[in-house]
Amino acid sequence: MRRIDRIVILTGAGISAESGLGTFRDEGGLWSQHRIEDVATPEAFARNPDLVHRFYNARRIQAASAKPNAAHDALARLQSDFPGEVVLVTQNVDGLHEKAGAQAIHMHGELSRALCASCGHRWDAPPEMVVGEPCTACRAPTARPDIVWFGEMPYHMDDIFDALQTCDLFAAIGTSGQVYPAAGFVQEARMAGAATVELNLRDSDMSHAFDDHITGLASKTVPAWVD
Numbered sequence: 085m086r087r088i089d090r091i092v093i094l095t096g097a098g099i100s101a102e103s104g105l106g107t108f109r110d111e112g113g114l115w116s117q118h119r120i121e122d123v124a125t126p127e128a129f130a131r132n133p134d135l136v137h138r139f140y141n142a143r144r145i146q147a148a149s150a151k152p153n154a155a156h157d158a159l160a161r162l163q164s165d166f167p168g169e170v171v172l173v174t175q176n177v178d179g180l181h182e183k184a185g186a187q188a189i190h191m192h193g194e195l196s197r198a199l200c201a202s203c204g205h206r207w208d209a210p211p212e213m214v215v216g217e218p219c220t221a222c223r224a225p226t227a228r229p230d231i232v233w234f235g236e237m238p239y240h241m242d243d244i245f246d247a248l249q250t251c252d253l254f255a256a257i258g259t260s261g262q263v264y265p266a267a268g269f270v271q272e273a274r275m276a277g278a279a280t281v282e283l284n285l286r287d288s289d290m291s292h293a294f295d296d297h298i299t300g301l302a303s304k305t306v307p308a309w310v311d
């Protein structure tokens with residue numbers, strides 16, 4: 085039996101589904117109501133910043149009142165109790181991992197943060213951002229949601245690749261494996277000789293790349309997997 089000293093866990097929208105936050109690609113998901121090209125690219129923000137702000141304002145307000153579920157709680161428990169290291173990487177922009185007491189690397193940003201497109205300053209976003217929102221540092225009217233849009237480089241990639249290249253176990257929870265570079269992490273971990281497990285409601289586009297699969301609702305499967 086291989087010693088597990090370092091675990092890397094990647095989470096996606098599926099872990100927050102049972103907290104009432106819609107996923108992207110499931111039935112009635114966000115991308116069935118909005119076109120990525122209209123709300124989640126830098127070009128969309130340049131073309132129609134009001135539409136993009138309204139899209140993220142609605143999600144920010146919804147996420148602010150959302151509660152972590154048993155899956156978030158179990159990962160927070162694992163991170164504090166596991167003798168080795170647990171690196172939690174999330175594609176989610178909601179703060180539910182933190183609300184559960186965990187520390188997560190937000191590779192796609194956070195709804196609760198604003199970013200100045202001029203000076204790069206970051207601050208706590210107001211519930212509703214407006215077009216021309218001034219930066220709280222340089223005062224330029226160029227505030228945007230601190231979210232990684234399609235075509236933009238995800239955050240913390242060096243730290244994430246360092247962890248993937250030295251982990252003993254890689255787990256992906258509630259992600260469809262359709263968006264890169266996150267979808268390629270399992271391959272990176274495999275190349276490092278790590279064991280790999282996927283926890284999802286159903287098979288994903290990357291299921292073939294995992295050694296083990298645990299199928300079911302995250303709020304049930306994750307606590308069982310952790311304990």
Ligand SMILES: CC(C)NC(=O)[C@H](Cc1c[nH]c2ccccc12)NC(=O)[C@H](CCCC/N=C(/NCCC(=O)O)S[C@H]1O[C@H](COP(=O)(O)OP(=O)(O)OC[C@H]2O[C@@H](n3cnc4c(N)ncnc43)[C@H](O)[C@@H]2O)[C@@H](O)[C@H]1O)NC(=O)OCc1ccccc1
Nearest residue numbers: 096097098107108109175234235258259260263264285302
């Ligand atoms: C569509 C796809 C083909 N396109 C891409 O991957 C693109 C382009 C690309 C790059 N490399 C490639 C290689 C091949 C092909 C394309 C590309 N990638 C990018 O643009 C990335 C940036 C991608 C990030 C975009 N932002 C997001 N989110 C923030 C926004 C927002 O939140 O609004 S992506 C967004 O979708 C991704 C996938 O979503 P999931 O979380 O997986 O959710 P989904 O709904 O899809 O699936 C839910 C899953 O949960 C399961 N589930 C549901 N309920 C439950 C439940 N209850 N329990 C358990 N499981 C459950 C379901 O079965 C399902 O499997 C996540 O990453 C999520 O964050 N940037 C970049 O590559 O930059 C380059 C670069 C390089 C140098 C310099 C500059 C730039």
